[in-house]
Amino acid sequence: MRIDDWLARDAGFDDPKFGELTEEIQDYFARCSPLRRLLFLLGEESLVAKESQHWIELKSTEPIFKQQDYLTPFGFLLDLRAPIASVNNHGHAIWAALSLSDEYLEFLIYKYPFLEKAAA
Numbered sequence: 001m002r003i004d005d006w007l008a009r010d011a012g013f014d015d016p017k018f019g020e021l022t023e024e025i026q027d028y029f030a031r032c033s034p035l036r037r038l039l040f041l042l043g044e045e046s047l048v049a050k051e052s053q054h055w056i057e058l059k060s061t062e063p064i065f066k067q068q069d070y071l072t073p074f075g076f077l078l079d080l081r082a083p084i085a086s087v088n089n090h091g092h093a094i095w096a097a098l099s100l101s102d103e104y105l106e107f108l109i110y111k112y113p114f115l116e117k118a119a120a
Contacts, residue, residue, distance in 0.1 A: 025083050036078045044071040049107035055100050062093040072104055073097035 039047075048071055055073060059065040070076040076097050080086040087094060109115045 021084075028083060032078055039074060039078055044075045047072050047074055047104060047108065049104070049111040052100060052103055052107075054103065058093065058096050058100065062090070062096075064090045064093050073101045074104065077101065 059069070065076075068076075068079070070079070077094070080094070105115075105119060109119060
């Protein structure tokens, strides 16, 4: 959201908000690395408790998915390596994938009820 805000204001790199943004991006990378490792170890296919028609539709309409076929929104979101450029170029796909992640989590909780405690 903060990247969207910064881009919408058409602020430059000398904007004080950019300094805050870079700190958050560093935090993003610190959090992403262990999650990418877990996704690799688990296998993205293990996170598909139910096929999502919404995900299939999003992948058919957004150009970024012609480059790589992600099985879940998690794989896509964890593959974003340049957050500012990604939001600038693929903002709609990112926001939709974030929303669909909740749907995937909901199905996983139905399949594995013990996850409900972890999600709370």
